Each structure stands twice: as C-alpha cells, then as structure tokens.
Amino acid sequence: MMSALAEKPRRANMCLVLGIESSCDETAASVLRLEGGHPQVLSSVIASQDEKHAPFGGVVPEIAARAHMEKIETVTKRAMQAANVQYCDLDAIAATAGPGLIGGVITGLQYGKGLALSLGRPLLAINHLEGHALSPRLSDECPFPYLLLLVSGGHTQLLAIMGLGDYRRLGSTIDDAAGEAFDKTAKIMGLGFPGGPALERLAKAGDPNSVALPCPLRGKPNADFSFAGLKTAAARAFAALGEAPSQQAKADLAASFQHTVAAVLHERSGRAFDMFDRLVADSVPKRFVVAGGVAANQSIRESLMSLSAQRGYAFSAPPLKYCTDNAAMIALAGAEHFADGRTDTLAARARPRWPLDGESAAKAPKSGSGKKGPKS
Numbered sequence: 019m020m021s022a023l024a025e026k027p028r029r030a031n032m033c034l035v036l037g038i039e040s041s042c043d044e045t046a047a048s049v050l051r052l053e054g055g056h057p058q059v060l061s062s063v064i065a066s067q068d069e070k071h072a073p074f075g076g077v078v079p080e081i082a083a084r085a086h087m088e089k090i091e092t093v094t095k096r097a098m099q100a101a102n103v104q105y106c107d108l109d110a111i112a113a114t115a116g117p118g119l120i121g122g123v124i125t126g127l128q129y130g131k132g133l134a135l136s137l138g139r140p141l142l143a144i145n146h147l148e149g150h151a152l153s154p155r156l157s158d159e160c161p162f163p164y165l166l167l168l169v170s171g172g173h174t175q176l177l178a179i180m181g182l183g184d185y186r187r188l189g190s191t192i193d194d195a196a197g198e199a200f201d202k203t204a205k206i207m208g209l210g211f212p213g214g215p216a217l218e219r220l221a222k223a224g225d226p227n228s229v230a231l232p233c234p235l236r237g238k239p240n241a242d243f244s245f246a247g248l249k250t251a252a253a254r255a256f257a258a259l260g261e262a263p264s265q266q267a268k269a270d271l272a273a274s275f276q277h278t279v280a281a282v283l284h285e286r287s288g289r290a291f292d293m294f295d296r297l298v299a300d301s302v303p304k305r306f307v308v309a310g311g312v313a314a315n316q317s318i319r320e321s322l323m324s325l326s327a328q329r330g331y332a333f334s335a336p337p338l339k340y341c342t343d344n345a346a347m348i349a350l351a352g353a354e355h356f357a358d359g360r361t362d363t364l365a366a367r368a369r370p371r372w373p374l375d376g377e378s379a380a381k382a383p384k385s386g387s388g389k390k391g392p393k394s
C-alpha cells in the first residue's frame with residue numbers, strides 16, 4: 019500500500035492537508051484544501067475536554083494526555099468523513115509539535131507520524147503559535163505583513179508577521195498570559211472552568227468603572243505585558259467583598275477586570291503600532307490582527323478594533339471557532355509550508371517550549387529560560 023500511494027505526484031498549486039491539534043485540552047482534526055493560495059476548510063472537528071477538567075478548575079496535564087489518546091483516532095476519522103475525502107487523497111499530514119503540554123503534543127504528533135508513514139505522505143511538524151498567527155488567513159484576505167496580537171491561555175505576544183516563517187517579536191508577557199489571568203480570576207470568583215467565557219458572561223451585568231484595578235507597565239516604552247499584579251489586585255478586591263458577595267458586586271468586579279485587561283491590551287498594543295510603523299514601509303497597507311482564545315472576548319475585540327481604526331490599520335480577527343484551539347489553523351500552517359516546498363522528517367520531536375520567534379526569545383527570554391529553552 020505504502021509504495022503505490024507514495025508515488026502520488028506533488029501538486030504545486032493545490033494541496034489537501036490533514037491537520038491534528040492536541041497541545042492543550044482540545045483534541046482536534048481538520049481537512050483543508052489550499053488552492054492558488056486560498057484555503058478552504060473542508061472539516062474541523064474538536065473534542066473538548068472541559069468537562070473532565072472542570073472539577074479541578076484548570077487543565078490537569080495527566081487527564082489531558084489520557085483524553086487525547088482516547089479521542090485522537092475518532093476525531094480524525096470524523097474529520098475525514100465530514101470532509102468526504104479518502105486518506106489516499108491527502109498530500110500531507112500536519113501535526114502540532116509544540117509548544118504545549120507534552121503528553122498531548124506527543125500523542126498528536128506520534129499519531130500524525132503514524133499516518134504519514136503508513137500513507138507515504140510527508141509530515142509537517144507545526145508550531146501551535148504559528149497556527150494562531152496564521153489563523154486569520156482561514157477566513158479573511160489577510161496578506162503579509164501584519165501586526166499580530168496573540169492573546170491566549172498560554173501566550174500574550176505582539177509579533178510582526180512579515181511573511182511565512184518570518185515572525186518578529188515586538189513584545190511579550192513577562193509573567194502570566196491574559197487568558198491565564200482570566201481563568202485564575204474566574205476560579206477565585208467561583209465561576210467555573212473555562213474561566214474566560216464565564217467571566218465575560220457575568221461582566222455583561224456589571225459596571226466596568228466600579229472597581230479601580232492597576233494597569234501594569236502602563237507608559238513603559240516597550241510593548242511588553244504583565245498581568246500578575248492585576249490578577250492579585252482582582253483577588254484582593256474579591257476577598258474584600260466578604261463571605262457572601264451579591265451577584266451585582268461580582269458582576270461589577272468581573273466587568274472592571276475585563277475592562278482593565280482590555281485597557282492594558284489597548285495601551286501596550288499602541289506601542290507595537292509605533293514599532294511596526296518603523297519596520298514596514300509607509301507605502302505598504304497596514305493591518306492589525308488579533309488571534310488566540312481571548313480574542314473571543316467581545317469587549318476586548320471592540321477596544322482593539324477602535325485602536326486599529328484610530329491608527330489607520332485594517333482590522334482582522336478570526337471568527338470565534340478559529341480563535342480558540344482548533345486543527346484548521348494547524349492544517350493551514352502545514353498547507354502553506356507544504357506549498358512553499360517544506361516538509362519535515364519523522365525525526366521531528368515534540369517540544370514543550372518552542373518560541374515562535376526563536377532568535378529574539380533566545381537572546382532575551384521574557385519569562386524564564388530553563389533547560390528546555392526559553393519559555394516565550
């Protein structure tokens with residue numbers, strides 16, 4: 019079987035790629051066709067593990083790894099069926115190879131390698147952050163270069179996306195990610211897991227100006243972020259509400275917290291606009307893109323959209339289904355690299371840490387650099 023399929027000719031202008039994502043708590047598979055540079059998502063299947071982690075108020079790596087192993091095959095088969103394609107039609111297999119929880123990353127990557135080997139198709143080992151970085155191209159005309167705010171549970175970064183594989187970090191969090199701050203604040207307030215969407219729902223009934231919270235790093239001349247102090251201030255404000263806070267008091271705190279995160283993202287991103295303006299010629303049309311799970315937050319989106327308009331940039335944010343973790347973005351990153359002539363070998367390794375902009379992260383790690391390399 020392998021030799022017959024391996025002879026399938028490579029098509030330059032069109033490719034069909036299966037993407038696999040398993041770096042955190044979503045097991046996902048997607049089939050995507052890239053034709054003349056235009057992606058078409060034929061299927062995108064996501065099995066969420068939220069229910070399994072909810073009793074613990076956060077993702078438990080051991081439970082996540084086990085759940086990925088249980089689901090990966092079914093999810094992949096469902097993606098293939100929904101796309102109505104045969105395995106022999108695929109040109110390449112793209113799997114997330116990091117960064118993320120290593121048990122899950124290994125499960126998805128090994129499964130991808132197994133498929134690549136048995137089908138005689140190339141493997142693409144994809145950086146999860148690159149998936150998020152390219153995700154706006156799934157739904158929008160989004161030509162390079164663009165300024166990207168990647169804002170998720172594990173990452174908060176501003177990057178200049180100059181072209182495929184050319185990503186320059188302009189700023190990064192020095193402690194917690196914005197999504198992590200949402201999740202931890204929601205946990206303290208007893209809102210359940212995942213915290214971001216729950217906190218946004220509660221905030222709808224609250225007054226965003228009722229609780230004064232700090233805006234860390236405001237006015238600093240770089241484009242870095244910090245959320246640890248804000249998270250601690252929100253925890254103190256919640257404790258000050260006493261044993262049995264009213265629903266209105268909780269909603270006011272949630273709205274104030276969300277408003278402050280939006281203000282921090284707005285102010286820090288403003289610095290990155292200045293840097294991007296210096297990096298890219300005036301004649302090039304400018305675009306600001308927001309991606310990652312926190313980009314699902316409506317009031318954060320609106321605040322960033324107005325900043326973008328003030329600065330004369332076009333604005334893109336992927337639809338919600340492509341903001342949070344999904345495999346369509348991994349399939350897209352794989353397809354774009356495959357169309358560009360890249361393939362990886364089966365020796366590609368799973369990496370718990372893998373900065374998107376390896377060079378500047380190695381020179382100036384923002385949040386620690388252990389034996390396994392810089393975190394961000």
Ligand code: KG4
Pocket residue numbers: 042169170171172173196197198200201212213214215218310311312313314315316341342343
């Ligand atoms: O991109 P993602 O699915 O996974 C990572 O790679 O981290 O992002 C998940 C994060 C979680 O922290 C979640 O609470 C946050 O995105 N999130 C939100 C909202 N929806 C998801 N944060 C604020 N408001 C939301 N509506």
Ligand code: ZN
Pocket residue numbers: 146150170310311342343
């Ligand atoms: Zn993610």
